[in-house]
Amino acid sequence: MSSHEQLQPTTAGVRTEPDVESSSVGELISEVTSDLSTLMRQELELAKAELKEEAVKTGKAAGMLGGAGFAGYMVALFLSIALWWALANVMDEAWAALVVAALWAVLAAVLAVLGRKKLREVQPKPERTVQTLKEVPDALKGR
Numbered sequence: 001m002s003s004h005e006q007l008q009p010t011t012a013g014v015r016t017e018p019d020v021e022s023s024s025v026g027e028l029i030s031e032v033t034s035d036l037s038t039l040m041r042q043e044l045e046l047a048k049a050e051l052k053e054e055a056v057k058t059g060k061a062a063g064m065l066g067g068a069g070f071a072g073y074m075v076a077l078f079l080s081i082a083l084w085w086a087l088a089n090v091m092d093e094a095w096a097a098l099v100v101a102a103l104w105a106v107l108a109a110v111l112a113v114l115g116r117k118k119l120r121e122v123q124p125k126p127e128r129t130v131q132t133l134k135e136v137p138d139a140l141k142g143r
Contacts, residue, residue, distance in 0.1 A: 039136065043129055043136075051126055054123060057122050061115065061121075064115065064118060065111075068115065069111070072107060080103075083096075084096050084100050
């Protein structure tokens, strides 16, 4: 701000419009450029915050899927051995192994569907930033 540019009185520390009659075109352009730069920095910060929030959701969903996969593996390992032995008492061992494998295939499918559903809840587009960026042209036009 130049030494000629007089600010109108402020209310509660909020800057009001400068006195444009005593300002040069260069000073006005400088002020507009500065305001646009500040606006763009704020929009970038908002976008970063929104993306971070979505990344946290994605990380949690991936962790759940990883935990479900490991737990499923351990359950499949120990229960399949026990079930295989139990079924081998009433049928051939090969058929018993096939029955056990089919049961765990169903479990794996259910876990995959649930994990996929969680990942679909993630919104990679920063909605608030997109909305405020749509408002920038109107704000510049004074609407």
